[in-house]
Amino acid sequence: xxxxxxxxxxxxxxxxxxxxxxxxxxxxxxxxxxxxxxxxxxxxxxxxxxxxxxxxxxxxxxxxxxxxxxxxxxxxxxxxxxxxxxxxxxxxxxxxxxxxxxxxxxxxxxxxxxxxxxxxxxxxxxxxxxxxxxxxxxxxxxxxxxxxxxxxxxxxxxxxxxxxxxxxxxxxxxxxxxxxxxxxxxxxxxxxxxxxxxxxxxxxxxxxxxxxxxxxxxxxxxxxxxxx
Amino acid sequence: xxxxxxxxxxxxxxxxxxxxxxxxxxxxxxxxxxxxxxxxxxxxxxxxxxxxxxxxxxxxxxxxxxxxxxxxxxxxxxxxxxxxxxxxxxxxxxxxxxxxxxxxxxxxxxxxxxxxxxxxxxxxxxxxxxxxxxxxxxxxxxxxxxxxxxxxxxxxxxxxxxxxxxxxxxxxxxxxxxxxxxxxxxxxxxxxxxxxxxxxxxxxxxxxxxxxxxxxxxxxxxxxxxxxxxxxxxxxxxxxxxxxxxxxxxxxxxxxxxxxxxxxxxxxxxxxxxxxxxxxxxxxxxxxxxxxxxxxxxxxxxxxxxxxxxxxxxxxxxxxxxxxxxxxxxxxxxxxxxxxxxxxxxxxxxxxxxxxxxxxxxxxxxxxxxxxxxxxxxxxxxxxxxxxxxxxxxxxxxxxxxxxxxxxxxxxxxxxxxxxxxxxxxxxxxxxxxxxxxxxxxxxxxxxxxxxxxxxxxxxxxxxxxxxxxxxxxxxxxxxxxxxxxxxxxxxxxxxxxxxxxxxxxxxxxxxxxxxxxxxxxxxxxxxxxxxxxxxxxxxxxxxxx
Amino acid sequence: xxxxxxxxxxxxxxxxxxxxxxxxxxxxxxxxxxxxxxxxxxxxxxxxxxxxxxxxxxxxxxxxxxxxxxxxxxxxxxxxxxxxxxxxxxxxxxxxxxxxxxxxxxxxxxxxxxxxxxxxxxxxxxxxxxxxxxxxxxxxxxxxxxxxxxxxxxxxxxxxxxxxxxxxxxx
Ligand SMILES: Nc1ncnc2c1ncn2[C@@H]1O[C@H](COP(=O)(O)OP(=O)(O)OP(=O)(O)O)[C@@H](O)[C@H]1O
Ligand SMILES: Nc1ncnc2c1ncn2[C@@H]1O[C@H](COP(=O)(O)OP(=O)(O)OP(=O)(O)O)[C@@H](O)[C@H]1O
Ligand SMILES: [Mg+2]
Ligand SMILES: [Mg+2]
Numbered sequence: 001x002x003x004x005x006x007x008x009x010x011x012x013x014x015x016x017x018x019x020x021x022x023x024x025x026x027x028x029x030x031x032x033x034x035x036x037x038x039x040x041x042x043x044x045x046x047x048x049x050x051x052x053x054x055x056x057x058x059x060x061x062x063x064x065x066x067x068x069x070x071x072x073x074x075x076x077x078x079x080x081x082x083x084x085x086x087x088x089x090x091x092x093x094x095x096x097x098x099x100x101x102x103x104x105x106x107x108x109x110x111x112x113x114x115x116x117x118x119x120x121x122x123x124x125x126x127x128x129x130x131x132x133x134x135x136x137x138x139x140x141x142x143x144x145x146x147x148x149x150x151x152x153x154x155x156x157x158x159x160x161x162x163x164x165x166x167x168x169x170x171x172x173x174x175x176x177x178x179x180x181x182x183x184x185x186x187x188x189x190x191x192x193x194x195x196x197x198x199x200x201x202x203x204x205x206x207x208x209x210x211x212x213x214x215x216x217x218x219x220x221x222x223x224x225x226x227x228x
Numbered sequence: 229x230x231x232x233x234x235x236x237x238x239x240x241x242x243x244x245x246x247x248x249x250x251x252x253x254x255x256x257x258x259x260x261x262x263x264x265x266x267x268x269x270x271x272x273x274x275x276x277x278x279x280x281x282x283x284x285x286x287x288x289x290x291x292x293x294x295x296x297x298x299x300x301x302x303x304x305x306x307x308x309x310x311x312x313x314x315x316x317x318x319x320x321x322x323x324x325x326x327x328x329x330x331x332x333x334x335x336x337x338x339x340x341x342x343x344x345x346x347x348x349x350x351x352x353x354x355x356x357x358x359x360x361x362x363x364x365x366x367x368x369x370x371x372x373x374x375x376x377x378x379x380x381x382x383x384x385x386x387x388x389x390x391x392x393x394x395x396x397x398x399x400x401x402x403x404x405x406x407x408x409x410x411x412x413x414x415x416x417x418x419x420x421x422x423x424x425x426x427x428x429x430x431x432x433x434x435x436x437x438x439x440x441x442x443x444x445x446x447x448x449x450x451x452x453x454x455x456x457x458x459x460x461x462x463x464x465x466x467x468x469x470x471x472x473x474x475x476x477x478x479x480x481x482x483x484x485x486x487x488x489x490x491x492x493x494x495x496x497x498x499x500x501x502x503x504x505x506x507x508x509x510x511x512x513x514x515x516x517x518x519x520x521x522x523x524x525x526x527x528x529x530x531x532x533x534x535x536x537x538x539x540x541x542x543x544x545x546x547x548x549x550x551x552x553x554x555x556x557x558x559x560x561x562x563x564x565x566x567x568x569x570x571x572x573x574x575x576x577x578x579x580x581x582x583x584x585x586x587x588x589x590x591x592x593x594x595x596x597x598x599x600x601x602x603x604x605x606x607x608x609x610x611x612x613x614x615x616x617x618x619x620x621x622x623x624x625x626x627x628x629x630x631x632x633x634x635x636x637x638x639x640x641x642x643x644x645x646x647x648x649x650x651x652x653x654x655x656x657x658x659x660x661x662x663x664x665x666x667x668x669x670x671x672x673x674x675x676x677x678x679x680x681x682x683x684x685x686x687x688x689x690x691x692x693x694x695x696x697x698x699x700x701x702x703x704x705x706x707x708x709x710x711x712x713x714x715x716x717x718x719x720x721x722x723x724x725x726x727x728x729x730x731x732x733x734x735x736x737x738x739x740x741x742x743x744x745x746x747x748x749x750x751x752x753x754x755x756x757x758x759x760x761x762x763x764x765x766x767x768x769x770x771x772x773x774x
Numbered sequence: 775x776x777x778x779x780x781x782x783x784x785x786x787x788x789x790x791x792x793x794x795x796x797x798x799x800x801x802x803x804x805x806x807x808x809x810x811x812x813x814x815x816x817x818x819x820x821x822x823x824x825x826x827x828x829x830x831x832x833x834x835x836x837x838x839x840x841x842x843x844x845x846x847x848x849x850x851x852x853x854x855x856x857x858x859x860x861x862x863x864x865x866x867x868x869x870x871x872x873x874x875x876x877x878x879x880x881x882x883x884x885x886x887x888x889x890x891x892x893x894x895x896x897x898x899x900x901x902x903x904x905x906x907x908x909x910x911x912x913x914x915x916x917x918x919x920x921x922x923x924x925x926x927x928x929x930x931x932x933x934x935x936x937x938x939x940x941x942x943x944x945x
Contacts, residue, residue: 063846073906094846101841107331109837121782126834128329129789131373133838135325136787136794139608144798145572146608148592149601150622150666164921169611169928171795173652175787176934177607181326183783184280187289188319189387190343192779193311197345199338199352245933289779329786613931652932 013104013112015208019215020100026219027092033081035226036088043095052102059098067091106130112202120196132182136175143170231302233394233426234259234282234317238296241277241286251277253450255296261394264417264427266437266458269447270470270685271657275430276322278447279399282428283317284310301394315344317395318388322403322683324380328372333364333383336372340391354390361423362386362416377558378409382416395426402433404682406557406711408751414440432685435474435756438462438490446471459488472686475714475756479764492756496763520548523674523705524569524599528578531564538564540729542578546674551696551706553720553737555713557751560726562709566676569707570599583673596626600667604679606659610651615643615662618651623669630671637665640695657688664695675699676707681715693719713755725750785827788815792835793842812849813918816857816877818925821870822935825861832857851888856881856915870926870937874919882912 011019023039030036047056067087074083107130110123147154147166154163186192239255242248252274259265269275280286284305287294298305301316321327330336337358341351359365364382367375372383381401388396398417402410414436421427421440431437438444438458446454446461448469454461462477473481480489480498489495524546531539538561546552554562567573568580571587580587582598603609612618619637623629638644641661646654651662660680667675681689689712696706696719710716716723716737723740725733727750733740738761741747741754754762792815800809812835819828832853839849859880864873886908929935 059844062844066846094848097840097847101837106837106841121778122830122834125782125785125789125830126837127331129786129793129834130838130841131329131331131371132786132790133793134373136790140794140798142603142605143608145567146601146603146605148572149570149596149599149603150609151593151596151626151670152622153593153625164924165928166611167798168921168925169932170608171791172925172928173610173932173934174605174607175791176784176929176932178323178326179783179787180780180934181321181323182329182786183780184285184289184321185327185329186783187285187310187779188283188314188321189340190311190314191782193343193345195345197342197347197351199335199342199348199355201348650931 010207011211012202012204012208013109014116014202014204015211016100016104017109018212020096022215022219023096024093026222027089027096029223030089030226031085032227033084033088036085036092040088040092040095043092043099047095047099047102050099050103052099055102056095056098063091063094108202111198111200114198115202124191128182132178135178136171139174140167140171143167146170230261232258233261233263233301234428235299236281236296237299239281239298240293240295241281242293243277244291244293246292251450252281255450255452257445257452259395259426259428261426262421262424264421264440264442265429266434266441266444267428267430267447268432268434268437268444268471270432270687271683272655273447273470274450275447276399277450279319279321279397279428279430281305282395282397283319284308284313311343314340314393315391316393317397318385318391318393320381320384320388320396320398320401322400324377324384325373327384328380331371332368333359333370333372333375334368336383336387337368337390340387344391358386358390361419362389376409377405378412381405381409381413385413385416385420389420389425393425395428396420397428397430399430400432400683401429402431402436404679404711406751407753409558410436432471432683434462434471435476438474438477458490462490463488467686470685470687475760479757479760492759492763495760499764519550520703520705522547523583525581526565526568526578527581529565529568529575529580530577531568531573531575533564538729539568539575542726542729542731544724544731544734546705546707548673548703548705549700550722551700551708551720552722552724553708553710553716554724554726555710555716555740555750555752556726558711560750561729562726563678565726566601566678566707566709569674569676570595570601572601593626596622596672597628597670598672599674599676600670600672602663602667602675602677602680604682606663607652609663609666610659613650614648615651615654616647618662619643619665619669622666626670628670633671634669637668640698641665657684660684660688668699672704674705674707676709678709679711680708681710681712689715713752714757717755717757725752727751781823781827785819785823785831788819788823789831789834789838791815792831793838796839797844810914810918810921812853813856813877813881813915814922814925816853816860816881817870817874817919817922818929820857820860820873820877821864821926821937823861825858825865828857828861829854848889851885852881852911852914853885855885855888859884870923874923877919877922878912878915881915883908885915886911 027036027039030039047053067090070090071083071087074086107127110126114120114123144154152163152166154167236255236257239252240250241252242250267275267278277286281298282300286292287306288310300313303313303316305313328336330339334355337355338351341354359368362382362385364379364386367379367383372380375383401413405413417427418440429437429441441458444456444458444461445452446466446469453469454464454466462473466473476489476492476495480495483499485498489498522545526542526544529539529542542565554565556562564573568575568587569582571590571592574588582595587595610618612621620629620634641664643661643665646658651659654662680692699706708716708720720737722735723737724731725740725746732746732749733743738758741758747754792811796809796811799811815835816828816832819831833850836849836853856877860873860877863876890907926935930937
């Protein structure tokens with residue numbers, strides 16, 4: 001699956017993050033299956049609205065497996081109702097964050113957080129490492145091909161672990177070489193110099209504050225109102 | 229006279245933990261403002277080291293021991309940090325991927341300006357301006373890692389130039405680019421130079437670089453050994469420094485044309501109707517030699533990645549004793565095709581037969597007995613702690629370890645002195661030799677090399693050429709994938725030209741280069757020596773030379 | 775600061791490995807899926823970059839895996855705690871084996887407990903479900919930590935890592 005191209009919606013990434021956390025708080029505090037279902041339903045509706053349904057379906061498959069095992073464990077340990085609640089809560093929580101990450105790019109999140117005091121280095125590692133993931137994946141494929149071409153049977157999965165050095169040694173050494181070249185390139189463009197400015201603005205606007213205010217009130221009320 | 233924009237005075241340098249010999253030794257170099265300088269020299273002569281000394285990375289980032297002085301734009305590179313110097317000298321290093329670390333081209337161009345703390349408005353203005361100057365405006369929103377090699381170089385050039393440094397330095401900007409991309413980068417550099425920026429290019433491949441440059445410096449074992457106008461430097465014997473003059477220069481010299489001639493055009497203009505002495509070009513393999521039996525047959529192969537067709541209806545056969553060059557532009561599918569030879573990829577349609585066996589029915593391990601594949605990047609395969617183990621491991625896993633044959637290989641590739649060393653710590657050329665030997669360890673009948681000459685100097689190419697000849701004499705078939713048409717012309721008796729996933733031409737190098745339509749489709753340019761032969765000799769007769 | 779640039783570049787590379795390698799090394803064991811890559815990166819990060827960067831790396835890997843749609847919320851507690859603990863243990867002992875043990879305890883026990891709490895606060899008091907979580911987390915982290923130690927020796931032999939002198943992990 002590809003990462004989202006650009007952040008969606010009018011809100012600042014920080015607002016989206018806070019909203020998601022608030023919502024997660026609501027889910028965590030819900031103990032009723034009906035409420036959890038409602039909360040999950042709201043996420044699914046928003047996912048459809050954001051045009052992420054296809055990705056959601058894809059993502060859901062492994063999550064379903066995880067949830068099923070979780071369900072079985074809790075069913076064995078407790079009763080059906082607890083097992084259902086626990087599984088629903090797991091799905092709803094992870095889905096909330098799925099939606100957040102599919103609608104806000106890590107770059108935007110990182111850069112916006114820098115404005116709120118996150119050290120720039122951390123935002124840099126966040127956005128830059130995303131850039132290098134496809135490159136490293138390609139290197140891994142090339143290594144597998146190069147080794148298989150001379151008879152070392154490397155395949156993804158357990159075989160990759162059995163012939164671990166044949167994959168790990170070329171990968172690590174090239175990756176660290178790449179790191180060295182990256183460091184050189186960063187130095188050569190002034191990384192680490194004091195007084196960095198930013199090309200793009202991340203500002204909390206009125207909509208952001210209003211949405212946050214509404215959300216706090218709403219979630220607060222719901223947490224108090226909902227039956228336990 | 230104004231002060232030179234770059235000046236090194238009695239510069240000595242060696243790396244931390246490296247051997248005690250100097251890597252740069254007593255180096256005195258002055259570069260005038262507005263100059264276009266070419267720095268060349270064989271592998272390991274210290275070219276990249278010199279580049280890194282120009283913006284203070286050496287010694288600030290690498291450590292090591294530096295004596296003497298380097299001044300750039302009036303600033304001493306030891307006293308001023310790299311994060312200040314980069315605004316005075318822009319450097320583009322060789323590996324483009326490692327240097328592109330932003331998610332958009334726009335971000336890439338802005339990064340240096342952001343470091344310098346420019347105000348937002350000025351950053352955006354400058355990004356627009358520099359993108360326009362290098363003609364990459366249409367790429368601004370793209371992800372740099374998804375661009376072609378040539379485009380990536382242009383982005384790096386623009387990023388380096390964004391803070392308006394008076395000097396731009398490029399380390400091997402043309403390596404692994406096809407001719408169309410080389411031309412794009414060359415045009416951009418000439419344009420930048422015309423606007424007044426000092427341009428310094430480090431290159432092995434002289435034929436383009438000497439035409440653009442105003443001055444040339446030859447580096448050998450860390451010292452400047454020749455320096456002057458390209459014409460004057462090339463008039464001397466540079467082969468003893470591991471460099472090969474371009475074909476036009478060699479022919480001009482052989483014809484005693486007086487002034488050194490740099491380009492094919494001026495050579496043709498200067499010679500008039502003079503015909504070529506027959507022994508000028510190394511004899512090509514006699515054509516029409518009886519072919520051995522077919523070892524590899526590609527029958528109507530089609531292949532696609534995620535619905536995107538890469539190969540379509542590819543057909544050819546490879547015979548015993550043949551040396552075939554697979555040529556084509558960047559992204560034309562050459563690497564994808566050779567991965568079919570040993571079953572790493574299976575065709576969507578059609579068949580690949582190795583010694584009559586369909587690759588669909590045999591595993592890659594079984595096919596590895598017959599097909600040796602040497603990939604471009606030797607580092608992709610090294611994982612043992614000594615060269616000896618590294619060469620043996622393939623043969624051992626395949627169960628065809630043969631002591632005598634390995635001894636033969638070690639002698640053939642001159643690996644005796646390296647056997648107990650770690651393969652990771654060898655030089656680029658040495659690593660290549662180890663990977664060649666490793667590919668041959670299982671005694672495959674077919675040997676495939678992907679871009680064996682990238683970044684390698686002339687002595688290496690010459691040695692490789694000899695070696696390919698020996699392999700052919702043993703009855704093996706060799707496939708060479710390369711952008712280096714000079715090398716392909718010298719070594720291969722047959723070319724297969726790939727463009728748009730199809731074979732557009734198949735024949736002797738001259739036949740293929742004569743097919744202007746196919747060459748245009750593939751975006752390739754004939755070699756200098758071919759153009760000279762076409763213009764001056766009655767082409768064909770020349771090959772008959774002994 | 776000069777050395778800082780190198781450290782940050784290494785962090786970038788480690789994160790990229792952590793994300794890119796996981797589809798190649800994960801395989802199912804029973805009902806759980808074992809993915810040792812995260813813990814392998816944790817051990818390397820803890821030793822090369824120190825506790826805080828190791829933890830930040832783990833957090834970033836979790837964010838990216840979530841953004842790519844290949845990870846879930848559990849990636850956060852499953853990676854960050856072990857990385858932090860391994861980093862601190864290495865800082866005080868200067869011993870790579872202790873660091874690996876720190877990762878194993880941090881992920882296999884603390885991480886599993888926190889995950890259990892995150893997913894279903896109810897389960898905190900019930901030892902059995904937590905036991906299952908601990909077992910599956912332990913399987914991943916033990917394998918990953920062993921591979922991490924192997925990786926470290928590869929890098930040392932190739933000269934990219936010097937642990938004796940100068941490899942200070944102070945931030
Ligand atoms: N980081 C390093 N540490 C130690 N030695 C190095 C380092 N980089 C280069 N060297 C050594 O310094 C010498 C000069 O290397 P350099 O890379 O400058 O050569 P070059 O002329 O650029 O060669 P090439 O054409 O192969 O790129 C070589 O002997 C090389 O092994
Ligand atoms: N694993 C892959 N997944 C998707 N597309 C790929 C993959 N490998 C290659 N391609 C695409 O296939 C096309 C052919 O690639 P290939 O590497 O075979 O070209 P090439 O002729 O070897 O180019 P170069 O001269 O640059 O090495 C390119 O457009 C490339 O983007
Ligand atoms: Mg070099
Ligand atoms: Mg290729």
